[in-house]
Amino acid sequence: xTRQTAQNLNLLSDCAILVGASAIACSLPGQPHWHWMVFxxxxxxxxxxxxxxxxxxxxxxVWNGRGIAGDVALTALLLSSVLIAMGVLRWFVPAYAAGxxxxxxxLLAVPAILxxxxxxxxxVHREQPVQPVLIMGIGPLxxxxxxxxxxxxxxRRVIGYLGFSDEPSHDRLPAELMGSAxxxxxxxxxxxxxxxxxxxxxxxxxxxxxxxxxxxERFGIPFALPACGFRFGRARPEHESVxxxxxxxxxxxxxxxxxLAIKRLIDIAASATALFxxxxxxxxxxxxxxxxxxxxxxxxxxxxGRHARPFNMLKFRxxxxxxxxxxxxxxxxxxxxxxxFKMTRDPRITPVGRFIRKYSIDELPQLINVLxxxxxxxxxxxxxxxxxxxxxxxxxRRLSVRPGLTCxxxxxxxxxxxxxEWMYLDMQYIxxxxxxxxxxxxxxxVPVVLxxxxxx
Amino acid sequence: xxxxxxxxxxxxxxxxPERDAIRRILVSKDFNVEATADYxxxxxxxxxxxxxxxxxxxxxxxxxxxxxxEYMRGDQRLRxxxxxxxxxxxxxxxxxxxxxxxxxxxxxxxFTREKLLKYVITLLDGPHASRPSVRRLRRT
Numbered sequence: 038x039t040r041q042t043a044q045n046l047n048l049l050s051d052c053a054i055l056v057g058a059s060a061i062a063c064s065l066p067g068q069p070h071w072h073w074m075v076f077x078x079x080x081x082x083x084x085x086x087x088x089x090x091x092x093x094x095x096x097x098x099v100w101n102g103r104g105i106a107g108d109v110a111l112t113a114l115l116l117s118s119v120l121i122a123m124g125v126l127r128w129f130v131p132a133y134a135a136g137x138x139x140x141x142x143x144l145l146a147v148p149a150i151l152x153x154x155x156x157x158x159x160x161v162h163r164e165q166p167v168q169p170v171l172i173m174g175i176g177p178l179x180x181x182x183x184x185x186x187x188x189x190x191x192x193r194r195v196i197g198y199l200g201f202s203d204e205p206s207h208d209r210l211p212a213e214l215m216g217s218a219x220x221x222x223x224x225x226x227x228x229x230x231x232x233x234x235x236x237x238x239x240x241x242x243x244x245x246x247x248x249x250x251x252x253x254e255r256f257g258i259p260f261a262l263p264a265c266g267f268r269f270g271r272a273r274p275e276h277e278s279v280x281x282x283x284x285x286x287x288x289x290x291x292x293x294x295x296x297l298a299i300k301r302l303i304d305i306a307a308s309a310t311a312l313f314x315x316x317x318x319x320x321x322x323x324x325x326x327x328x329x330x331x332x333x334x335x336x337x338x339x340x341x342g343r344h345a346r347p348f349n350m351l352k353f354r355x356x357x358x359x360x361x362x363x364x365x366x367x368x369x370x371x372x373x374x375x376x377x378f379k380m381t382r383d384p385r386i387t388p389v390g391r392f393i394r395k396y397s398i399d400e401l402p403q404l405i406n407v408l409x410x411x412x413x414x415x416x417x418x419x420x421x422x423x424x425x426x427x428x429x430x431x432x433x434r435r436l437s438v439r440p441g442l443t444c445x446x447x448x449x450x451x452x453x454x455x456x457x458e459w460m461y462l463d464m465q466y467i468x469x470x471x472x473x474x475x476x477x478x479x480x481x482x483v484p485v486v487l488x489x490x491x492x493x
Numbered sequence: 494x495x496x497x498x499x500x501x502x503x504x505x506x507x508x509x510p511e512r513d514a515i516r517r518i519l520v521s522k523d524f525n526v527e528a529t530a531d532y533x534x535x536x537x538x539x540x541x542x543x544x545x546x547x548x549x550x551x552x553x554x555x556x557x558x559x560x561x562x563e564y565m566r567g568d569q570r571l572r573x574x575x576x577x578x579x580x581x582x583x584x585x586x587x588x589x590x591x592x593x594x595x596x597x598x599x600x601x602x603x604f605t606r607e608k609l610l611k612y613v614i615t616l617l618d619g620p621h622a623s624r625p626s627v628r629r630l631r632r633t
Contacts, residue, residue: 178589185585236585268590270557273582283584 040161044097047157051150055087056080058145062138075138082126083146086119095409102343103410107301108158109151111408114309116147168193169229173218173249174236175200175210178263182236183211185282196228201242218245221252222430229345233260234284240266257289257434257467290437296472303472304414308407319401322353322393329389332358335402340419343439348411350419351402355390356383397486403442415475416441417463432460438467448481499525500617503544505535505561506579507553511602515548515579518606519613532556536564543570546616551580551591559594566595575616579604 059080063072091097094111103111120143127139170186170193172179183195197215200206206214215224224230233253237246246262253260261284264274274280312319323334336354339347357363363385386394393399406412412419419440425433445462446454454462466474502519506512507530516526527544529535531553547565551558558578565571578591581602588599600612 176589177592178585181585181588181592263586264584265586268559269582269587270559271552280584283586 043157043160047153048091048097050153051087052084054146054149054153055083058142058149059083061145062141072138079123079138079142082123083119083142086122087115090115090118093405095411098409102346104298104301105155105158105162106298107305107410109155110302110305111410112151112154114305114408116150120147168231169196170194170232170234171197171199171215171224171228171230172212172234172236173199173201173221173246174234174242175204175206175214176236176238178238179234179236180210182234182284187211193231196230197224199224201237201245203241218242218249221249225252225256225258226430226433230258232286233258235260235262237263238266239263252430254289255431255434257437259286259288261286290434290467293470300413300472300475301410303475304407307414308404312404312408315401315404318398322398322401325389326353326355326393330354330357330387339422340440341422341425341436342411342419343436345425345436347422348406348419350412351405353393353399353402355387355394355399356385357387360385400442407442411439413439413441415443415478417444417466418446431464434467435460435463438470443478443482445478448478448485499523500545501525501527501542502613503535503538503547504528505531505547505553505558506550507531508550511550515609518609519548522610522613524613530554532561532564535561539565539568539571544574546613547574547576548613549576549578549596551578551582551587559590562591562594562596577612577616579609 059076062079063076094115096111096115120139123139123142172183172195174182175198179198183198186193186195195212197213198210199216199218199221200214201218221233233249235246235249239246250260250262261282264280264283264285279285327334332354334354336352336356337349338352340350342348367383367385390399403412407414416439417435420428420435425436428435445466446459449462502524504512504515504519504526506515506528512528512530516528519526527538529538532555535547547561549558549561553561558580562576562578565574565576575597576595577598577600578596579600579602580587580591583599583601591599597616598612600609
């Protein structure tokens with residue numbers, strides 16, 4: 038079953054559960070009559086709220102990249118919002134609908150929808166996205182490695198080979214020959230690569246292998262080295278699971294799966310709470326933006342997310358509608374080194390825009406991006422695609438984590454540092470990431486935002 | 494060497510149950526099977542005659558299958574005899590080592606009767622019987 042089918046089935050079954058729960062809630066014994074009005078209101082209302090909320094949170098997006106814990110937490114959040122909304126709506130139609138209707142409805146729908154989501158999420162995550170693999174080395178080792186991956190028929194796919202300089206090229210490879218070991222850097226800039234197998238000989242190809250390792254560490258791309266290099270007639274590793282495929286696998290960014298799951302849960306809880314309490318301000322700002330100048334309330338900008346996947350980052354519009362076209366004329370007056378555009382008295386900003394930017398209110402809609410799983414509270418700021426295309430090799434490592442609302446740079450003194458220093462700080466954050474540091478950064482961000490210091 | 498028009502396969506495998514199982518499969522297809530348990534037994538037999546194919550286990554009591562491959566590829570008479578390695582050591586490195594010392598194909602244990610026969614027949618009769626492609630076999 039593909040992800041798309043799983044998600045579509047999930048949507049259909051969720052709607053069926055909502056209708057079914059409404060029907061049962063209205064027809065249980067103890068009720069004097071079958072309240073078809075209540076049933077209609079309940080099922081239509083819940084489905085409408087559910088699909089609206091689901092759309093806002095990208096609940097049925099195929100590639101949401103949220104993880105099972107995050108997915109289930111978000112479902113719970115969506116369910117409670119729908120129930121609260123239904124509870125509020127009930128006050129307007131008190132004639133038939135009793136509180137017990139809603140309680141019974143919740144009792145039936147909540148566990149069913151949660152359980153279903155858990156199952157779908159589990160199914161979808163088992164079917165991981167295709168991981169593109171690059172193999173260096175076109176000798177027997179490289180070829181057998183590629184054939185082995187091919188045979189496994191798992192989520193990995195060999196996209197190509199790079200040959201070492203002393204290897205004759207030949208045609209028996211299971212994937213395209215993309216160049217030589219020297220081309221590694223340019224290939225990594227062009228292609229999305231999940232892991233590189235360095236199928237070389239530690240004696241004769243040592244220098245080239247070492248160079249490749251340096252490049253891969255700079256890019257932050259996982260790689261694998263042959264486990265031994267020696268020939269064994271009899272001996273085998275005592276713990277075979279360590280080198281199940283004959284390779285030792287290395288990663289440049291340390292995995293902290295439990296902390297990452299906790300981070301995601303904190304993101305969901307905190308952004309949902311913040312959205313709830315800030316909603317009066319946000320509605321007021323939305324109205325002011327809408328009424329004070331021509332154009333839409335929200336500004337959607339394509340930014341580059343985790344693993345270089347683009348997403349729409351949301352902001353309150355603070356500039357005039359044709360801001361992007363004006364940018365080309367102003368580019369000569371850029372005040373930030375590197376590929377980012379910054380300018381202190383940018384004429385494209387509206388008066389209301391200047392105020393909401395000063396206090397970072399324009400960034401508040403990004404809480405929705407956080408709920409959706411496209412962003413996190415703390416993480417490197419998401420770059421625009423044109424910035425990414427100008428990145429140097431080591432800077433691409435920024436894309437290995439979920440981007441965030443705030444990071445080391447934002448609390449350091451904000452705009453007054455150079456692009457390279459900024460990238461360096463982000464890299465420091467990625468390499469030494471911890472939950473405790475995240476909390477510290479959030480706490481440090483609050484005074485910086487409230488004082489309006491450094492923002493423009 | 495053909496006996497009654499049957500082609501001869503030298504089977505080098507030290508574990509008797511496996512040796513018997515492979516022998517039974519090959520004999521059922523009308524091959525003449527000579528079995529031996531180790532490197533020295535194989536060398537002694539090869540000194541007297543030349544088989545059409547050698548089926549070889551890598552893990553042997555004293556010298557390993559790799560050494561037998563090296564010996565055969567260094568011998569003028571035995572250089573062209575196809576070698577099928579049958580082993581449960583099947584990491585890409587093991588397979589690359591086997592290929593580097595001159596094995597023509599690599600069959601992973603455990604295997605089915607059909608798979609063994611297909612490997613054997615491809616090595617003996619395939620369109621490129623003299624230099625069979627490991628890849629063509631493994632693809633199927």
